Amino acid sequence: MDFNLNISQEQKLIMTPQMQLSVKILQLSSYELQKLVEKEIQENPLLEVKYGENREKSNTIDYKKMIEYLESDNYGYYGNYKSDDEEVSPFAFISEKKSLKEYLFEQLCYLNEKDSIKFIGEYIIENIDDRGYLAETLENIQNQLRMPLDLVEEALEVIQSLEPDGICARDLKECLRIQCEKRGLYDTILFGIIDNHLEDIAENKYNSIARSFNIDVKKAQSYGDFIKTLQPKPSRGFYTGEEVRYILPDAYIKKLDGEYHIIMNEELTPRLTINNLYKGIINNGEDKQAVEFVKDRLDSATFLIKSIEQRKSTIYRVLEKIILIQKDYFDHGQKYLKPMTLKEIADVLEMHESTISRAIRDKYIHTDKGTIKIRDLFTTGLTFKGAEDSLSTVEVKRKIEDLINKEDKSNPLSDQNIADTLKNNGVNISRRTVAKYREEIGIKSSKGRKRY
Template structure:
C-alpha cells in the first residue's frame, strides 16, 4: 500500500461556540432575578445600552448574529431595539427587609436572664462563659473541669452556676446530652409519673426504634401505656436553641404566571422586574458624525452588535420559556383542573419535539424556574417525571402515584397498618400496576415509615 501527501477540499458542518452563543445559553438559564442582576452589569459596561422608562411596544428585535453595518442601518431605520417590560417605581418598591427586625439570638436571650439573676460578679462571669460556650442547639459541649481550669475556679461552683442556667428559658437549655435535656423539661413541667423519667433515662434508643413491647416488658406495664408515654416524650423539644436559630427564608419569585380566566388558562412570563433595554440615540448620531476615526467606529460597532445580541437573547429567552410552559399546560391540563393525582408522565424530549428545540434547551429553560398556578407554585421541573401505564392504558406519573400512596396510608387502620404489598394491591384496584419494591421506594421518598413503625397499640 502506497502512502503519500495530497490536498483535498472537504465541506463539513460543525457548531462553533461563539461568545454570543454562550451568552444566549447563559441568559436562557437565568431566573428573573439573575437576569435582572446580569442586565445591571451589562448597563455598566456597555455605554450604548440604556433603560427605557416609556411604555413602548416591542421593537423589531430581529438583528442577526452576524456583524451589522451600523452606518447603513442607522440611515435606513432609526427605530430602537427593545424588550418589553414594566419598569418598577423604585420609590414604591416593597422590600421584605424593610419591615423585618433583627431577631434575638439564644446567647442574648440567656445573657439577659443571667444579668438579672447573678449579683455576684464572679458567678456572673461564669454564667457568661457557659452561655457563650453553648452550641446553636443550646447544648453545653465543654466539660465542667475544662471551664473550671480556664476560669481558675472550683468545679463545684461551675456546677452550681450551671444548675441555675439550666432553669432559664427555654426549658432544657445548657444540657450536656439529650437525656439531660429531656429530663430538665420534665422537671420544669412538674411531671409526677416516674415511669416517664425511667424511659427517658434508660430507653431512648428503644423509643426511637418504636420497640414499645420490649419497653413494656422490661418496665412491667402495658404496651398501650408505653405508647402514650412515648407520644408525650415526642412533644418535648430535643433542641432548645432551635427557635433562636437563624432561618434563611428563600423567597421564590415565579418566572411564569398561569391564570384561569373563565374556562381558559392564560400564560404570562413574569418579567416585570427586568429593565426594558434600548439603544441610545446619541451613539447612533455619533456613528453618523463626520468627525470620527477607525478606532471609534470599530468600538461603536462592537458595542452596538453586543447590545443588539443581548436584546435578542433576552427576547428569545422570554419566548422559549413561554413556549415551554404552553406545552406543559397543554399536556397537564387535567393536573390544573383536578389536582396532583392527575399529573401525567412527561419528558423533556416530548416538549422539545413539540416546540421544535433541543432537549438541552428545554432543560435550561426549566432549571431553577417556578410557575405560579391557580393550585400553587411549582418548579417547572416538577412537571417532568417518569410514570407507569395503568391496566386501562392510562398513564400515571410517579408524583401522582406518591399522592395515592399518601392517601392510602392516611386512611389506614393505625392498629393494623398496611404492608407495602397490600398498598400495591390497593393501587392495583385503582388501575395502577406497580410492584411492592416500587411502593417501598415511593414510600421512602415520602418519609413514611414501614408498617411495623406505623402501628398504634
C-alpha cells in the same frame, strides 16, 4: 510500541463562550438572573437601564386616593378613635423581630445573679447556634474568659433554666432531659430511654426497649410517644437572623373568559438598552483601541439582551404546552394532574430534553392556586385500567397515603399488601415502587408504623 501520525475526521460540537452564557442564562432562577444582570451592568459601560412609563408614573403618589384606600381597608386607626384625650404612642406601630438571643439576654438581665455569672452567661448566649444548642465546649469558654470552670458550669445551668425549655443544651439527649426536668419528671426509665434508646424509638423497636427495662411493650411505647412530644430544636419559632427569600414567579397564569393566558413577569429584570454615547466612538473611529473596546463590549451587551429575550421566549413556549396538557389541573387542582414528561414537551417544541430541563429549572409560576414550581407539574404515570389510560405518580402517592391512613395500626399494611390492593383497583404497580413512593412522602415501613 512506536509513534504514528494519523488523520481522522469527526464531528464535534464546541461551545463558544457566548453559547455557554446563553445556556447559563436559560437555567438561572429569577433571583440568580437579577444578580447576573446587576453584575453585567456594573462591568459593561455600554449597558444602561431603561425603565418603562409605568415605573416612572409609580413614583407619583396620589395621597388622597391612598388615604381613602387605607381607610376602606381598615388600615387606619381613625375608626377606633374614641376621645381627644386618648394618646396613641407612635412606637405602637413599630414592628420588630425579637431574636432568640435578645429574648435570652432580656431574661438574664432580670435575674438576681452575680455579675460574674451574668458576664459568663452573656458569652454563653452568644455561642448558641441556630438550633438553640451550645456550640462551644465549657473548656474553651473557660480558656477564652479565663474564669474558673465551676463558675462556667454554674452560668450554664442558669442559661439552661431560661425559656424556651431545652435551650443551650450541648446535645439532643441533654436537650430532652432538661425539658423533662422542667416538667418535674425524674423517671429513671425515661432518662434511660433518652440516653440509650433514641434510635430504637425512631425505628419503632419498642420490644428492645421493653426487654432492657423489664417493662411491657405498651408501656415502652407510651414512653416513646411522650419523648416524641418534646422539642428537639429549642430555637424553633424564634427569629435566628436569616431573612426569608421570597419567590419571584417568572410568569403569571390568568384565566380570562374561560381561557388561560400567560403573562411574563417583566419586573424580574430591568429593560436593558445600549448607551448611545458609545456609538459616537465607533462612528468617529480616530482611537482604534477605543473602537475595539467598544465593539467588544457592544457584542457582549447585545448577546446578553438577546439571551434574556430568548430565555423569556423559551419559558413562554414551554408554559403554552403545559397549559394545553394540564388544563384540568389548573381548573380543578392537584388530583387532576396528568402524567407529563420532559420528552413529551421537547418533542412538541422540537427541542432537546436538556433545553426543557434548563428552561424549567428553579422557575415558578403564579396561579389562582398559589405559586408553584414548574418542575412539580412534570410527573411520570402508571397504567390504569388499560394501556391507554395512566395515573400520575402524585395521584398514586395520594392513594398509598389514603390506604395507610385507614389501616389497622396494630397490623399495618406491608408494601406488598398495598401493591396488591392497588392492582385490584386497576393500578399496575410493583412492591418496590410502593416502597419508593412511601419513602418519598415520608411514611415509615409497616414495622415502623406498628402500634401496640
